[in-house]
Amino acid sequence: xxxxxxxxxxxFWGNGQFGAINMVKSGEIQYLCCDALAELxxxxxxxxxxxxxxxxWVNDLTPLMFKILLICKEKGIKVITNHGGLxxxxxxxxxxxxxxxxxxxxxxxxxxxGDDVFDRxxxxxxxxxxxxxxxxxxSIDAIKERALFANAYIGARPIVEALDNGADIVITGRxxxxxLFLAPLIHEFHWSWDDWxxxxxxxLAGHLLECAAQSTGGNFLGDWWNVPRxxxxxxPIAEVRENGEVVITKPVGSxxxxxxxxxxxxxxxxxxxxxxxxxxxxxxxxxxPVLEDLGNDRVMIKNMKGKPRPEKLKVFIGYxxxxxxxxxxxxxxxxxxxxxxxxxxIIRYEVNKLKLPIVDFHVDYVGLNxxxxxxxxxxxxxxxxxxxxxxxxxxxxxxxxAGKFAGLFPSWALDGPPALAGTxxxxxxxxxxxxxxxxxxxxxxxxxxxTVSYREV
Amino acid sequence: xxxxTIQLRQICHARSGDKANNxxxxxxxxxxxxxxxxxxQVTAEKVKKHFGEIVQGNVESYEMPNINAINxxxxxxxxxxxxxxxxxxxxxxxxxxxxxxMEIEIEESxx
Numbered sequence: 001x002x003x004x005x006x007x008x009x010x011x012f013w014g015n016g017q018f019g020a021i022n023m024v025k026s027g028e029i030q031y032l033c034c035d036a037l038a039e040l041x042x043x044x045x046x047x048x049x050x051x052x053x054x055x056x057w058v059n060d061l062t063p064l065m066f067k068i069l070l071i072c073k074e075k076g077i078k079v080i081t082n083h084g085g086l087x088x089x090x091x092x093x094x095x096x097x098x099x100x101x102x103x104x105x106x107x108x109x110x111x112x113x114g115d116d117v118f119d120r121x122x123x124x125x126x127x128x129x130x131x132x133x134x135x136x137x138x139s140i141d142a143i144k145e146r147a148l149f150a151n152a153y154i155g156a157r158p159i160v161e162a163l164d165n166g167a168d169i170v171i172t173g174r175x176x177x178x179x180l181f182l183a184p185l186i187h188e189f190h191w192s193w194d195d196w197x198x199x200x201x202x203x204l205a206g207h208l209l210e211c212a213a214q215s216t217g218g219n220f221l222g223d224w225w226n227v228p229r230x231x232x233x234x235x236p237i238a239e240v241r242e243n244g245e246v247v248i249t250k251p252v253g254s255x256x257x258x259x260x261x262x263x264x265x266x267x268x269x270x271x272x273x274x275x276x277x278x279x280x281x282x283x284x285x286x287x288x289p290v291l292e293d294l295g296n297d298r299v300m301i302k303n304m305k306g307k308p309r310p311e312k313l314k315v316f317i318g319y320x321x322x323x324x325x326x327x328x329x330x331x332x333x334x335x336x337x338x339x340x341x342x343x344x345x346i347i348r349y350e351v352n353k354l355k356l357p358i359v360d361f362h363v364d365y366v367g368l369n370x371x372x373x374x375x376x377x378x379x380x381x382x383x384x385x386x387x388x389x390x391x392x393x394x395x396x397x398x399x400x401x402a403g404k405f406a407g408l409f410p411s412w413a414l415d416g417p418p419a420l421a422g423t424x425x426x427x428x429x430x431x432x433x434x435x436x437x438x439x440x441x442x443x444x445x446x447x448x449x450x451t452v453s454y455r456e457v
Numbered sequence: 458x459x460x461x462t463i464q465l466r467q468i469c470h471a472r473s474g475d476k477a478n479n480x481x482x483x484x485x486x487x488x489x490x491x492x493x494x495x496x497x498q499v500t501a502e503k504v505k506k507h508f509g510e511i512v513q514g515n516v517e518s519y520e521m522p523n524i525n526a527i528n529x530x531x532x533x534x535x536x537x538x539x540x541x542x543x544x545x546x547x548x549x550x551x552x553x554x555x556x557x558x559m560e561i562e563i564e565e566s567x568x
Contacts, residue, residue: 135478219550222470268481269474287522321537372551374509433541435540436539
């Protein structure tokens with residue numbers, strides 16, 4: 001039976017590139033798929049575009065392409081990535097530039113656009129489409145004047161079209177993560193667009209690859225200390241059979257571990273209702289597949305079930321939501337906690353005295369409860385605390401208030417509780433906050449506007 | 458038969474992540490024989506109480522018997538969402554670890 005091997009190259013913007021390089025060198029793959037976008041990423045890209053309108057794509061594409069493009073060309077490995085972010089054409093131009101610099105010819109690069117619907121929000125409203133927040137039901141009116149970008153999560157179809165037309169590299173914007181991985185399977189196996197079980201199997205394979213090493217022992221909360229050679233962790237490979245059976249594995253000789261535990265842990269990652277894992281291509285049932293450990297870092301997945309694709313696509317809108325300003329102060333033993341608490345008392349007093357127009361005030365005791373909050377127990381013996389960081393953060397819609405808040409701290413190095421480490425530079429910000437807004441829009445409003453264009457080097 | 462109080466970490470691993478202002482945290486038992494124990498005792502209500510004030514919305518639970526897991530969806534749990542929160546753990550990566558601290562009762566013979 002025909003088998004296709006797809007390798008993961010990247011799980012987010014900023015991932016190291018050892019995994020991708022190792023993958024194209026020794027993964028014995030036909031496709032390398034990279035997921036460079038998280039919800040947060042589009043917000044960062046939008047901020048960057050304020051300074052440089054031609055930016056907007058994920059710029060670790062440049063070193064990645066310099067390192068892998070020659071090998072991919074030589075081995076015939078096709079690359080699919082959503083590095084395009086808010087400017088897929090910009091990313092394509094960059095790949096073209098790099099290919100020329102490397103002396104590569106005969107390379108076809110496809111660009112998928114049409115996911116960016118920011119300029120169409122007014123049109124959607126005129127048509128009476130409901131853009132209410134899918135989580136809270138709130139009306140779009142609350143944020144529409146502050147919206148900065150809006151992208152629909154689009155599916156595998158334009159990527160399949162690009163591959164059918166002979167593309168070697170496919171650059172997308174906000175394609176759904178799993179669709180990047182499903183597309184080459186549909187292209188290779190000619191799976192029908194309503195063969196829901198197979199589309200679900202490919203989607204699950206994509207879900208297991210889209211966060212790179214999170215399936216191979218990275219971020220593993222089991223016996224992570226036994227994960228072999230984490231420093232050279234291999235990224236996952238999906239070896240997919242035409243009948244929809246999937247084996248998850250990793251390049252031979254790489255570090256990391258592929259076991260039922262590492263794979264099933266990733267199955268729950270960023271999953272809401274696992275009976276209905278909704279992506280543009282299918283609704284996958286993550287409670288259906290059976291996992292079997294084959295040994296040698298191979299896990300077999302069978303019996304995946306799917307249901308018809310959703311009629312609506314998710315549109316993710318980022319909106320300006322004020323500013324954050326924060327400061328971190330580090331107090332030393334003895335009585336570190338008492339000093340930090342006194343400082344909290346002082347800062348609360350100052351904020352009230354100045355009547356700063358803040359909408360949120362948040363205090364973290366770093367080293368104690370800044371991560372687990374109220375679920376973190378207090379130590380029985382406070383004297384055992386060697387040092388404590390106390391981090392003060394505010395959210396405000398007033399730029400002046402953010403600046404004034406940052407200015408509250410330096411004095412207390414001399415005027416406040418003793419043994420504060422560092423006397424300056426502990427305030428940070430203000431930084432812009434971008435709110436997340438997800439709405440559901442009929443796919444017929446989005447998909448006719450999706451286009452695939454080609455450049456040849 | 459005597460019962461013993463243990464932390465979930467003794468029988469489970471976990472993973473968590475963000476979706477807008479929601480966090481999901483899945484817990485998975487290492488040994489299938491422990492699955493009925495967590496299904497019975499680790500309820501949505503108990504999870505909501507465990508997290509306290511950082512989870513402002515509802516908690517939903519979904520069983521995944523095929524991988525011996527329960528997935529919990531914590532609504533309004535991230536202080537606004539990854540790029541809109543004052544929380545240090547802005548991607549919710551540590552919520553799963555927090556759940557492993559929860560205490561349950563288990564028959565000693567099952568350990």
